[in-house]
Amino acid sequence: MKLIYLDNAATTAVDKTVITAMEPYFDNDYGNPSEWHSSGRMAKIAVEESRNKIAKFLGSNPDEIVFTSCATESINLSHKGLVEAVSSDFKPGSKPNVVVTPIEHKAVLETCRHMEEKGEITVTYLPIDKYGLVNPEDIVIAIKPDTILVSVMYVNNEIGTVEPVAKIGDTIRKINKSGREHRIFFHTDATQAIQYLNCRVNFLGIDFLSFTGHKIYAPKGIGVLYVRQSTPLIRQSDGGDQERGLRAGTEDVPYIVGLGRAVEIAKRTRLSVLPKISRLRKRLMKGLLAIPGVKLTGHPVKRAPHIASFTVSGAEGEAMVLLLSDMGIIASSGSACTSARLTASHVLTAIGVSAETSHGSLRFSLGKETTESEIDEVIKKLPKVITKLRDMSPLTKL
């Protein structure tokens, strides 16, 4: 049975041409890029070629690209590294403030919580509406004299809502121009946006951008942090001088090459893939929202093309995921039962979904290989799963 894989927001397959591009760097051109001999030189060239591709894609300079192991590491580096770099600008008794949305990925929220607990920063949470949208005007209200960083994700991974990052960037630029003691830097987590939305750094007006390879058909274990020139940053892993002294440790040459290739493919295929995925996602939403008790989470229009997310009444998310996967359909849930801590999704809680309702959360995320017949299969089979679970429930009827 061929799987209908609709969990591309969790991870994608690695593109065959990405694997091909990576292969020579495991056992042929396997030198250490820090070495001056021919083997090292080949590896160094490969790393820098990939850096150029990614810089071109983001509209940045190559020396603004730092390779990391994943978006989580990128975020730890930008947030902790910036706070460390600017902390000496603060007088005793005052500390840097970081502004975030309550629906950021845990990589952002936990990094900020950690620094807050250590007494290094204060954290301000932006208000959001029931779709998870930030109002750029609320940024103006949230920002304090001590604010040094605003971190707003581009696309929410659970509910697909697209944040007005470029508008926020514009707002922050204006605030910075008005003259402040502490400049505000702007970070966006572009993990779910990178292959479908405009991620050019000057369009967005950002100082930091993070993303990872394994959502865009590169392998797991490779990420990027874009750092705008002359942004204060202290590295968070000490050692050698790799990555312009911002991330010590021997470069993961094959994975860096793979990521460069994946970004190249994303750029080339965006125009053909995006309308197709968008159309299929709308078809899926229409089909599933016709089922009684199924509601959309996130914004109805301002959504990433690939994420369709719902709550289903009277059926628990993990149980739906398990029964769907038995039918060859791979989906995901933010139900408390699916989390290691057994707590309701912080995203659904923040947009006002009750604990009771969030137990029935279900997300489908499409990929470039998704077909119309697969979508129709899900529309046909999900009602069977829901009926089976509702029939099993003591609350449904007697």
Place this chain on the structure above:
Amino acid sequence: MTNNPFSQIYSDEVMDHIRKPRNMGYITHPDGEAMIGNPVCGDIMKFYIKVSQIDGEYYIKDIKFQTLGCGAAIATSSMMTVLVKGKSFKEAAKVSKRTIVTALKGLPKAKIHCSVLADEALKKAIKNFKSKIKK
């Protein structure tokens, strides 16, 4: 498949009970019934029992369950009914959370506290039966 009780994946036995829950449904005129859990915490299960009396001892002649919850909640309810159906109250009382988890070849640790409510639900159903016969 691993039998490690701290595994983060469901055993084949758990998956089998999720796919084919045993004794799922309800009894129209039960001798005892009980519901446990609440919608906010996520897992809710209801047990129905039919009781027979042989030589002065009570037996669970029939048992059915309904569950709204995750895979672990479904599988443990289902396994519970298998373990106690036809058993005397005395024998049924010996079935603990641990017995259910062992019979299912393990459960992820967090699920043991959260989702295994079946032992309490059965106790409550038996109590309900006893309170009825006193009247």
